Amino acid sequence: MTHAIAIRGLHYRAGRSFEIPNLDLSVPTGSIYGFLGPNGSGKTTTIRLVLGLLRPRAGDIRVLDRPMPHDAPRVLARVGYVPEQPHLDPTLTVREVLRFQGAFYPTWDHAWAEELLVAFDLDEHRLFGKLSKGQKGKVMMLLALAQRPDLLVLDEPTDGLDPVVRRDMLAALLDYVSEHGATVFISSHLVHELERMCDWIGVMDQGRLVTELPMERFKRGIKRLVVSGAPPIGDPTPFSVLSREPNGASSETWLVRGWEPEMQAFFETGGASLQRVIDLDLEEGFVELLRTFRTPRREEVR
Amino acid sequence: MFDHIDPRSPTPLYAQIASRLRLAVSAGELRPGDALPSVRRLASQLRVNPATVVQAYRDLEAEGFLDMRQGTGTFVRDVPVGRRTSERVYQATLLVRQLIANASRLGVSLDELHSAILEEMGAKAS
Amino acid sequence: MFRVILYAQWKWSRLVVTLGTIAAFILPILSVQGASPLPASPMRAGEILTMVQAWGVLYPVLAAALGLLVAIATWAPDHRGRHVHALSLPLPRWRYVLLRFGAGLVLLAAPALAVLAGAVFATRFAAIPSGLQGYPVALAIRFGVAVLVAYAVFFAVSAGTTRTAGVILAAIGGVVVVQVLAGLANIHLDVLTPLQGALLLWPGPLAIFTGRWMLIDV
Numbered sequence: 118m119t120h121a122i123a124i125r126g127l128h129y130r131a132g133r134s135f136e137i138p139n140l141d142l143s144v145p146t147g148s149i150y151g152f153l154g155p156n157g158s159g160k161t162t163t164i165r166l167v168l169g170l171l172r173p174r175a176g177d178i179r180v181l182d183r184p185m186p187h188d189a190p191r192v193l194a195r196v197g198y199v200p201e202q203p204h205l206d207p208t209l210t211v212r213e214v215l216r217f218q219g220a221f222y223p224t225w226d227h228a229w230a231e232e233l234l235v236a237f238d239l240d241e242h243r244l245f246g247k248l249s250k251g252q253k254g255k256v257m258m259l260l261a262l263a264q265r266p267d268l269l270v271l272d273e274p275t276d277g278l279d280p281v282v283r284r285d286m287l288a289a290l291l292d293y294v295s296e297h298g299a300t301v302f303i304s305s306h307l308v309h310e311l312e313r314m315c316d317w318i319g320v321m322d323q324g325r326l327v328t329e330l331p332m333e334r335f336k337r338g339i340k341r342l343v344v345s346g347a348p349p350i351g352d353p354t355p356f357s358v359l360s361r362e363p364n365g366a367s368s369e370t371w372l373v374r375g376w377e378p379e380m381q382a383f384f385e386t387g388g389a390s391l392q393r394v395i396d397l398d399l400e401e402g403f404v405e406l407l408r409t410f411r412t413p414r415r416e417e418v419r
Numbered sequence: 420m421f422d423h424i425d426p427r428s429p430t431p432l433y434a435q436i437a438s439r440l441r442l443a444v445s446a447g448e449l450r451p452g453d454a455l456p457s458v459r460r461l462a463s464q465l466r467v468n469p470a471t472v473v474q475a476y477r478d479l480e481a482e483g484f485l486d487m488r489q490g491t492g493t494f495v496r497d498v499p500v501g502r503r504t505s506e507r508v509y510q511a512t513l514l515v516r517q518l519i520a521n522a523s524r525l526g527v528s529l530d531e532l533h534s535a536i537l538e539e540m541g542a543k544a545s
Numbered sequence: 546m547f548r549v550i551l552y553a554q555w556k557w558s559r560l561v562v563t564l565g566t567i568a569a570f571i572l573p574i575l576s577v578q579g580a581s582p583l584p585a586s587p588m589r590a591g592e593i594l595t596m597v598q599a600w601g602v603l604y605p606v607l608a609a610a611l612g613l614l615v616a617i618a619t620w621a622p623d624h625r626g627r628h629v630h631a632l633s634l635p636l637p638r639w640r641y642v643l644l645r646f647g648a649g650l651v652l653l654a655a656p657a658l659a660v661l662a663g664a665v666f667a668t669r670f671a672a673i674p675s676g677l678q679g680y681p682v683a684l685a686i687r688f689g690v691a692v693l694v695a696y697a698v699f700f701a702v703s704a705g706t707t708r709t710a711g712v713i714l715a716a717i718g719g720v721v722v723v724q725v726l727a728g729l730a731n732i733h734l735d736v737l738t739p740l741q742g743a744l745l746l747w748p749g750p751l752a753i754f755t756g757r758w759m760l761i762d763v
Contacts, residue, residue, distance in 0.1 A: 194635035
């Protein structure tokens with residue numbers, strides 16, 4: 118099984134406003150796949166479709182090599198899910214929640230659940246509904262991990278939580294991944310957190326997957342170039358130019374994608390000169406990518 | 420030890436971790452025989468992908484700095500003095516390269532930079 | 546799995562079930578008060594029948610109330626969380642629904658048994674005039690079935706989405722509107738009466754609630 122999640126030609130529609138027209142997405146087994154996108158782009162909907170909580174109109178979804186939502190009960194036994202909003206019964210105590218959840222998963226690890234309770238500093242006798250946001254988040258992460266899943270699907274698990282809680286949750290997550298080799302599919306707005314731990318990145322916007330590739334290639338490939346004596350618009354380039362902006366009279370700043378260092382040669386032969394190559398971190402790269410993806414591509418050159 | 424791991428830097432994380440460890444061994448912070456944290460612990464502590472830690476450790480093992488022993492752990496090897504020195508020299512070169520590049524970007528001449536270095540080093544010595 | 550579902554369900558509905566069980570036990574006893582074996586003057590048959598019948602009105606009310614409240618308690622947390630938790634559990638939806646239904650039934654066994662206990666106790670210690678008989682078991686069974694029917698109906702309605710519940714209410718509303726309009730237009734169209742008959746008279750499903758509930762009868 119090369120891909121823990123394989124989506125092909127997914128079409129989903131809800132009402133008149135929101136649509137995912139045609140989605141192809143693949144999460145390699147054993148990877149930590151970061152799912153980025155602005156609010157309303159369809160990330161949560163995609164996650165719900167992957168878990169069988171929603172039915173697609175067309176297309177193929179395979180999770181752990183089984184069709185969804187057809188095989189949902191069997192697949193969900195091996196998938197740990199942390200949703201955006203806490204979805205547990207507020208009238209049960211933490212201990213009761215653990216007991217409830219544990220009854221449904223044959224792979225439940227009682228000993229480790231106890232360890233995590235202590236590590237997360239949770240009071241087992243408190244009602245779930247009375248916990249703070251951070252504590253609720255920790256309980257949900259605990260439940261997803263204690264299940265010992267092969268795939269973890271996390272929908273903005275740390276958003277809105279304080280740095281200490283985020284650190285604890287991610288440390289436990291990575292501890293498990295190191296030990297078990299599980300695949301992680303995580304969506305988040307905290308781009309820098311994703312930048313640390315993800316080896317794959319998928320960017321979604323307005324129901325479409327804008328890009329999907331290994332993290333290093335994404336970061337290496339998107340650059341700002343300061344160019345003087347630039348070739349006219351329309352000339353073919355070995356990289357894709359997302360935008361060009363003038364810097365005063367003498368030079369321009371180009372935003373490019375798919376850059377490789379050898380491409381410097383392109384400028385030397387063309388009579389232009391490449392003055393600087395500026396790296397972008399993931400957040401800047403993501404923002405620039407979306408900006409250019411949305412605006413009409415007047416200047417796009419392939 | 421790993422406070423300055425910066426995911427935003429263009430240097431890949433595994434290279435940053437490896438570099439820090441290399442320097443620690445060369446500077447004597449880590450002595451031969453010292454045990455390094457397990458992949459699992461370090462990945463969890465730094466909140467990075469375990470594959471990142473594995474790559475850093477493997478690179479260092481290939482270079483002769485570490486020994487990854489199945490089942491027992493990862494340990495610092497006794498690196499010859501020459502190797503340690505050349506590592507420190509290399510790190511110094513990198514620092515200087517960065518310094519010069521920054522200076523030129525700010526419009527500081529090499530002479531101005533040179534005087535500033537001598538002054539600071541003089542101040543440090545006394 | 547059933548055990549934890551039952552536990553959760555108990556936690557939600559324990560107040561209703563406890564009070565209901567107490568009420569279910571007391572009801573038969575209250576319905577024969579004054580008919581104790583050592584009265585100043587023994588009650589006559591007519592008096593007893595009237596009293597039992599009067600109190601008997603409360604049985605279907607209690608049954609319906611228990612069925613309704615336990616059904617609501619079952620589904621309220623799920624609805625609040627928009628079923629996300631239930632749907633993310635690794636078992637088919639129909640099995641989950643069945644487990645929940647079963648848990649409610651187990652809890653509702655308590656008031657049903659309480660009616661049986663109270664009825665047996667009441668008929669044992671009441672002075673029943675000759676010509677009349679106590680029917681504790683029949684009454685308890687009827688109560689049990691009534692609770693089951695009420696629970697099943699409200700459970701089915703609550704288990705659906707709010708849209709389904711809305712559709713059902715709209716259908717009922719629609720029938721009423723049609724009837725009223727027909728009346729206004731002087732059209733001799735009677736929709737409600739046959740519908741009522743179908744539901745409330747035997748063998749309609751709600752027939753069990755109508756009629757007299759007699760602990761003691763001829």
